[in-house]
Amino acid sequence: MTIATADLEPLLDRASAGVTFDGLRIDEEDGNYVLETPADEWHDLDETALREALETCEEYVTNWRYWQETVGGEGTARRAFLRWCEHAPIPDAGEHTTTTDGLAVPARYDALREGIDRRWGQLSITARFVDVDDPDGERVYDLWHVDDADSDLADLEVYDDPRDAREIATYDEDGRYRPLKTAPTLVSGWAFTGLSGAELVETVGFLYPATIANWHRELRGNLDVDHWTETAERQTGIYDVIDELPREAVDWMAEACCVDSQCLRRREWGYDEDDDLDVDGGDGPFPCREPCSLVVAAARKWAILESEEEHTYELELTTSELNQLEELIDAVAEGRTDEIREADVYDGANRYRARYLRAKRVGEDGLEATQVDE
């Protein structure tokens, strides 16, 4: 088997300047070349001999070509993400690299023949060779919903234009608008196949905007986190009030909005730099570096609500009715009202149960409660 000229020539062109990449090293010493891979070493090679020697390390040559010629973009988030996709070492990753990363070229080539799967939020990404039988180093990427990992491709809607991802990301399975792209409500039933590296990054950018850039910053240890107080104090106009939200309310807000069940970003911001929130930040692969626009908009509502004074009210309820209020709040908060069966009157959040409670306890002027403090 010989390496295609197109793979070899660009590498030979750079040989005299020295090449060090993914275990492949070529250096010029006294007019001759040194070639080294983790498995072998050659010395005193003239150009013809270098060419012959490189023929025996095809995987290193085609790997060099893919990363240095096709992907390029040294130091970019795009390149780092594509390397993460196949468990390749990421040079500037620092301490954040996991033990599964850093596969050497032969092991990666074996894995790429089968396809390497990685998970990014609700996305499953497969990196594989274009030509499995005779890999020339060119990778392509397939992307689908994790729930479709075992689905037959024929059962999925197949796309190849990254921009189609925008429509997929816009509505949940009930057809409701998804203003938060990292909400765990991405619909399934679609696949992108045979994407180039650049197209994969663009597609992920439409599904989970800016997650790759922020992940890359975190990987390099320069994620710029803006804590609650910084974001809140920066606001103007109708959002000027949000820095008045009480400290404890920020905890409640994070518990309401910023947990894994509501958003796949891992919250890295706290109340301020030295004051973390009590709520767990989540386990997502990509970080949340500051309160998002949905949190800011909701915080405005809560800041206004929290400015009200508390009162003591008296209202008549049976113990079961008190418990039912809790069940109703819980059902709405967990988004499970649609799952409660029509005739399941044993569930306090059942529609008939709620209507009965309203008929009994809510009069024309609302809930029959009396304020008992002055």
Add this chain to the structure above:
Amino acid sequence: MQALVIAAHGSHLNPDASDPTYAHADTIRETGAFDEVREAFWKEEPHFREVVRTLEADEVFVVPLFISEGYFTEEVIPRELRLDDWDPEKWDSDGTSASQATLEADDVGKTIHYCGPVGTHDAMTDVIVQRAETATGDPAVGEGVGLAVVGHGTERNENSAKAIEYHSERIRERGRFDEVKALFMDEEPEVDDVTDFFESDDIVVVPLFIADGYHTQEDIPEDMGLTEDYRLGWDVPAEVDGHRIWYTGAVGTEDLMADVVLERAADAGADIGDARETVRDIAGSVADADHEPSAGTGAGD
């Protein structure tokens, strides 16, 4: 490498609010004039705050898809982009004359050319005229026809009205329409009384808004008396007080808007080659193919 960012408002509630932004970005992508084209939003993602870091280009042209100079273009967008040295004085504008300012984005070390909003660019005048053409299905519309350019008005800032008046005056000077009037939603002269301001039987009403939503699809059609209830839609043209009113929706959805975005970037120094011709071809062919006016339908928040 050079990148283009189209900065728009977006919506937490209405999925259609970002449609024009995506459509114009896609048109510009087709031209290949920029290495990267990105949409960014105040209420959607990527947020203004995080858009620049998604780009590889060192030189970034940011064009606000807003109608007038004011709170969003002068305060919110520059702040969220971290243009620390920004000052509205850098635009040296009289309210409609902002072109661009060159700044550094603090978090990424890139050069940002922060452009004036699309709404005040001279090329916007052509888009308003094209909207009159697509609304009537008549590429030569003008003779015997009155044109009303409708804006929000001064509720938030005086520049909002200035932009409407600026384009109305420019169209009036061309002499193409028999009459041209600037009308407003919340100040005199009000769009509610549109027929009082025109002698022409036919009146084309073009709202100078970026996206269709509550104002363009609910308020204005009901206020003008095109329909009792926006949910029932309205005819184009609709008969009101003996006049025929040609009204479709926000001018920002017009395909030629992509040309205004390109011009803003070009004015700021972007190398756009012959992209404007390509955009005008795309916009022109769409206008030709889609000349049948359609009744408006309700949408949005």
